[in-house]
Amino acid sequence: MRWSKVFRTRKLAGSPLEAAKKIVVFGGGSFGTAMGCALARQKPDLEVVLLVRDPYLCKDINQLHENTRYLKGFKMPPNVRATTHAPEAIAGAQYAVHAVPVQSSRAFLQGIKEYLPSTVPIICVSKGLEVGSGQMMSELIPSALERKQPAVFLSGPSFAKEVMQNRPTGVVAACKDAKLARTVQALFASPTMRVNTTTDVVGVEICGALKNVLAIAAGIVEGMDLGHNALAALIAQGCSEIRWLAEKLGAKPTTMSGLSGLGDIMLTCYGDLSRNRSVGMRLGRGERLEDIIASSSQVAEGVATAGVVVGLARKYRVSLPVLTAVAQVLDNNLTAREAVFHIMNLPQIEEA
Ligand SMILES: NC(=O)c1ccc[n+]([C@@H]2O[C@H](COP(=O)([O-])OP(=O)(O)OC[C@H]3O[C@@H](n4cnc5c(N)ncnc54)[C@H](O)[C@@H]3O)[C@@H](O)[C@H]2O)c1
Numbered sequence: 422m423r424w425s426k427v428f429r430t431r432k433l434a435g436s437p438l439e440a441a442k443k444i445v446v447f448g449g450g451s452f453g454t455a456m457g458c459a460l461a462r463q464k465p466d467l468e469v470v471l472l473v474r475d476p477y478l479c480k481d482i483n484q485l486h487e488n489t490r491y492l493k494g495f496k497m498p499p500n501v502r503a504t505t506h507a508p509e510a511i512a513g514a515q516y517a518v519h520a521v522p523v524q525s526s527r528a529f530l531q532g533i534k535e536y537l538p539s540t541v542p543i544i545c546v547s548k549g550l551e552v553g554s555g556q557m558m559s560e561l562i563p564s565a566l567e568r569k570q571p572a573v574f575l576s577g578p579s580f581a582k583e584v585m586q587n588r589p590t591g592v593v594a595a596c597k598d599a600k601l602a603r604t605v606q607a608l609f610a611s612p613t614m615r616v617n618t619t620t621d622v623v624g625v626e627i628c629g630a631l632k633n634v635l636a637i638a639a640g641i642v643e644g645m646d647l648g649h650n651a652l653a654a655l656i657a658q659g660c661s662e663i664r665w666l667a668e669k670l671g672a673k674p675t676t677m678s679g680l681s682g683l684g685d686i687m688l689t690c691y692g693d694l695s696r697n698r699s700v701g702m703r704l705g706r707g708e709r710l711e712d713i714i715a716s717s718s719q720v721a722e723g724v725a726t727a728g729v730v731v732g733l734a735r736k737y738r739v740s741l742p743v744l745t746a747v748a749q750v751l752d753n754n755l756t757a758r759e760a761v762f763h764i765m766n767l768p769q770i771e772e773a
């Protein structure tokens with residue numbers, strides 16, 4: 422109640438939301454749709470445009486006000502529409518929310534770069550590391566656009582479905598430019614969305630990417646029915662591994678215990694709605710990765726990120742037994758059972 426009052430007084434004339442007229446969302450999947458709707462709900466005269474690839478989905482969004490593929494059964498606010506035409510989607514937009522999966526982001530950004538003014542801030546919600554370059558989204562965006570572009574990285578425990586249901590959610594907006602982070606905070610903050618800010622982009626990004634890999638491991642343990650003790654030990658070990666790597670990359674320790682770190686690890690490792698955890702559960706029950714991927718319509722970023730983590734562990738000379746075992750299971754170099762046996766038989770250590 423108190424937060425709601427504070428929020429209402431902050432949303433007076435002159436706020437970034439008040440000034441915003443149009444926001445484009447790249448990617449009409451579940452999270453792009455949910456975040457677009459969260460913005461649209463706050464201001465009925467804000468134009469929110471989802472840039473989608475599929476003309477049939479585009480038609481459904483515009484005629485039925487529903488994302489029939491990714492968020493079936495949820496009505497979208499009338500001020501959200503979709504288009505397949507990039508120049509029209511982007512023209513006049515003051516912000517761009519980027520919700521395209523990481524592995525498709527480079528090609529996507531190269532395709533739209535001529536229409537996107539270099540002054541329009543990108544609010545990136547994608548979580549993962551690019552295969553090949555090993556880059557985080559904060560590196561991939563300028564590399565794909567071949568220029569500097571203002572960008573904020575929004576991360577934290579936030580299942581699309583719950584955002585769509587307007588249930589209380591907390592995220593963190595990371596940007597080296599603290600003023601821009603606060604602008605994004607003011608854009609998304611609402612009585613049902615709390616937005617912290619930080620300048621620790623690396624910390625927020627690495628936590629968001631690695632928690633997906635850890636969630637696959639957690640799913641494997643669940644799928645094998647190894648019990649609560651095993652699951653808690655695995656997640657605690659995974660948290661240490663994320664911290665070890667994050668520290669090497671220069672992340673702040675406080676980020677690890679914040680929303681994008683522990684917050685998202687808890688959500689994704691324990692939450693039934695996690696696609697990464699669900700991939701792990703199916704692997705743990707003995708399904709083949711190819712079959713799991715073939716039967717899923719949504720992205721589980723941890724599958725691609727796991728391989729990149731092996732390279733990072735080597736590069737920064739840090740031992741990450743749980744996170745690298747996930748890559749080995751995904752690559753069919755180890756069965757889930759062998760991975761558990763391997764981890765349980767590592768030398769007994771002093772806690773670090
Ligand atoms: N779903 C969630 O709860 C959630 C929450 C927080 C962050 N995220 C992150 O957001 C990102 C997007 O996830 P999502 O859940 O919306 O995925 P999704 O699988 O639901 O949808 C992905 C969307 O991207 C589009 N897309 C894929 N390749 C494309 C390309 N080459 N060009 C243009 N569009 C392309 C697809 O058509 C689809 O609309 C991921 O990095 C994910 O980790 C998701």
Ligand SMILES: O=P(O)(O)OC[C@H](O)CO
Binds near residue numbers: 577694696
């Ligand atoms: O469904 P997942 O596993 O991609 O997780 C979604 C979000 O990242 C949760 O914050």
